[in-house]
Amino acid sequence: MINKIFVTLVSFLFFFNLLNISYAVEPNEIMKNKDHEIRARNISKNVRCMICQNQSIDESNAPLAKDLRVLIRNEIKKGKSDDEIYFFLTERYGDFILLKPPLKLNTLALWFLPFVFLVVGLLILFFYNKKYRKV
Amino acid sequence: MVKQILIIPSIFFLIIVSIFFYLLIIDRNPSEIPSNLINKTIPFFETESLFKNKKFISSEEFGNEIVLVNFFATWCKPCRDEHGYIKKFQSKEKLRIIGINYKDDPEKANAWLKDLGNPYSDVPLDKNGRIAIDWGVYGIPETFVISSDGIIKYRHVGPITKKIYKKINLLIATLKLKK
């Protein structure tokens, strides 16, 4: 009996816990349609938890993260596409909320430079090899 | 040709260091995210009001004068800390302030406002947090400055401080001039 009361008390305390622990998705959020749920998880993994440090809403148990997870699932149910959902979120929170930076004018350098680095590196190798062959 | 290439790393480095220097000097908060709704019309919402019997419909309540919108909750300690400034906005600057009660218990809100004073002309209830999401709110308290034609002009995340109080007053003075 005492054990039951104690356990209820401590679990009650946990209800208000808002810190550090990542509970992530809860059983009652999971959608019945498996494909929908997979979509929801994939979108959530790309959505940043705005009040955490570098976590996605899929990993964070912050209240806002949960609200957004539920909202995304509702939008999926309504038949919205992934792009429409991302648009919905960025309209309100800006591009910051996306963990994968969208390809825009201000991220052209971000997405193309790695490729440029690779090409430069391979060119260096190419010219080095060329010089070797001369000798 | 080779000599020029060899100096490139140092140039890149100094450019990056200058950018870092610039970011350190300016007044910025590394954890604050700029609102995506600046210079856009306020998002439409319709919800219950705490004190009035009729519904709060945003299209009716905005677009007439400069308004402050303050998202608050009784369970939020910084909201309590900044409440003095909110009251000052109403009493001293004679601004109309709408307090959106976020994810809260209406009875608690009632008691809280009775206890601390009510500067709000209206208190629409955002019980499930959906209105806040539409406004791009991520951390309460948040305060918005809405121009007289219903455009969001400014958003501050966190409690109002002396500095922000002055900043908002300055902004409002500028908006009034533009009229």
Added chain:
Amino acid sequence: MIPSLGNFTLWLSLFFAVFQFFSSRKNKNIKYISLAVIFLFFSSLISFFLLIYSHVISDFSVINVVQNSHTTKPLLYKIAGVWGNHEGSMLLWMLVLTLVNYFIFKLLNKKNSSFILKTLEIQAFIIIGFLLFTIFTSNPFLRVFPAQLEGLGFNPILQDPALAIHPPLLYIGYVGFSAAFSMSVATLILNNKKNIFWYNYMKPFVIGAWTFLTIGIALGSVWAYYELGWGGWWFWDPVENASFMPWLIGTALLHSLIIVEKRKSLQAWVLLLAILAFLLSVIGTFLVRSGILTSVHTFALDPSRGIYILIFTALLGGYSLILFGVKSRKFFDNNYFSSFSKEGSILINNIFMSVVCATVFLGTIYPLLVEAFTNNKISVGEPYYNSTVIPIMIPAIIVMGIGPILSWGKEDKLKILKKIIPSVLITLIMTIAIFLFYKSYSILGFAGIILSFWIISNNVLNIIRKNKAYSMSMFIAHLGVGLLILGITGSSVWQDEKIVKMKVKNEIKIKNYNIIFDQIVEIKGINYIAVRGNFLVRDDEKKIITKLKPENRFYPITNIFTSEASIHSNLFRDLYIVLGEGNMTNGWVVRIYYNPLVIWIWIGSLLIFLGGIVSLNTNLKKLLKW
């Protein structure tokens, strides 16, 4: 008294560092220099111990102790807490810096005196820079009057053995590269006049730094996996990236030093890498401590600190890179080599490591660039790094498989083709076996398994062949990399999870395991109360494999909740269970994760570390003979 003494020893260290700087630069009196080096180390050691002492006795007149300690903290964590905060960690940084300084000094002899003295001069300059930073902006011995009654520092999440040792190991890495930096700058200044074998001296420091950086990073990931509750172990957080970048350049440096030793080519390239490795460590320090960005790891934000560190970084980096731009031409050679050779494969991988490093650097600072130029904020998160880094790593790993068995100078392509047939076969067999076992088909999984067994089979075969021409440390370390890739692939691609609400006595199946929620109990710990769920795990033969006992703890003193996952590991998978919210009537949220092959991440990292230690040992012996 003790804290004032501590502050005094900081000034003392500054005095000796300045003394070392001028002695190595001007009068070059060996006796003076040796006094400076030794006293510098000891005064740094004493400052460090005095701070530890203040923490251990809970001297709450010291601000650093008030902010970071608590009377109820266990002794081990009172001590570890000393370097878990910004100011205290600077003392650890100084300690390692002065120790490295001493090791550099130990190399001094008549033949290399101009080189070593120049190195000591540069090293002294670095020490002075960090000492000024510590004394003026981050002094751990500042007092508060009246002394406080209790401290504020009690975060149970940080009280963990892995987390306690993670910073010292990382710092040996970051600071170890300072020796390579100083030697590189010294070499550039002295301009190759006396044909100094700078690379022989640099190599042990690079290996040492890199080896400890490897294990330091690995321990951080181990901690994250066990503590944070969803099985993640790398998040591309800016501060993690700050440790990964020196590691990438360190890897490139480590390997190309071998080329310089063997055939004196690529000297200019290696001198640049040596500068960059330490420079990236310092830039990392800047990013973490300046307040320019926020992250889980950042210390207290303070722009004035940031400006100081940035100025120091600018001086260090500006001077060394401009010096490189002007002087490195003298180190060019005509010793070209074919791409299809051992040197060639090392060069190829150097390029890949550098490209990955440049990409990680770009991703890390890009949000800052966007903010500076457009006033907007964007995020660059895991999806970006996965899209860019993984495709570049794939060819790098393929080359890493063949590279070690190529000979110096041009290789016979046909001969090599014959040599690799066994490993190709083993790779294919193991790939098919793994797919049959895990029954999950994904391209990334496919690629990962092929790559990992490509590396594993090549290295295991080489160890068996016991070819004396090759170094054992390389095989151990490379084998470690293969196992690491195996672990990363398994845990990323084939993870399974079950998120359910369970009442006591409910059962659930995951893969071929039956998990039974046996009971809920209350636990009283030393400084916490907790709710624990007892779960029985049975396999398909109904045998009990293990009992998992996740807990949710509440620490009343600091009002902190933590969740302790319960994990059962074996070579094939981790079973990882977390207890969520709930109550007796409605049941509890239970999260069960099946994480394949995770343990190989840790085993692989450990092997890389061991390979490094063996190599360090070999290289130190070589140096002593010399």
